[in-house]
Amino acid sequence: QVQLVESGGGLVQAGRSLRLSCAASRSIVIYAMGWYRQAPGKERVLVARITSGGSTNYTESVKGRFTISRDNAKNTAYLQMNSLKPEDTAVYYCSARLLTLEVWGQGTLVTVSS
Numbered sequence: 001q002v003q004l005v006e007s008g009g010g011l012v013q014a015g016r017s018l019r020l021s022c023a024a025s026r027s028i029v030i031y032a033m034g035w036y037r038q039a040p041g042k043e044r045v046l047v048a049r050i051t052s053g054g055s056t057n058y059t060e061s062v063k064g065r066f067t068i069s070r071d072n073a074k075n076t077a078y079l080q081m082n083s084l085k086p087e088d089t090a091v092y093y094c095s096a097r098l099l100t101l102e103v104w105g106q107g108t109l110v111t112v113s114s
Contacts, residue, residue: 002026002103004094009108012084020079022094022105032097033070033077037090038107044093048079061087084112 003025012018022033032051038044048058048068056068067080077094091107 001101002028002031002096004096004103004105006092006094006105006108009092009110011111011113014085014112014114016084017080017082018084018110020081020092020094020108020110022077022079024075024077024096026075027072028070028075028077028096029072030098033068034095034097035068035077035079036093036095037088037110038093039087039090042090047092050077081110084110086112086114088112 005023006020008018008020030052032049034049035047036044037047046059047062048066050056050068050070058066065083070077089112091109093107094105096103
């Protein structure tokens with residue numbers, strides 16, 4: 001089963017950008033890749049997803065600010081986050097989904113200061 005490792009989180013001021021990376025242990029070409037986030041005291045929610053064919057969808061609060069992408073040759077998915085807001089503060093998790101099977105990474109913390 002594929003294993004995922006996220007990186008790129010950190011502390012950033014509001015209005016700035018971060019790019020998260022999700023490195024997979026093997027080919028991701030057949031997987032839909034997703035980014036979720038979990039803020040303190042809240043449930044994990046889907047932020048963005050990209051299908052194996054490249055179609056994308058985003059939660060309303062990040063549309064126009066975040067961009068999900070994938071590089072199958074590098075077995076890596078990305079989340080480009082622009083115009084960050086304090087409410088984007090959360091642990092961000094990468095996922096790989098195939099039918100009903102979904103695998104998660106360990107998460108990377110993003111903290112946005114005002």
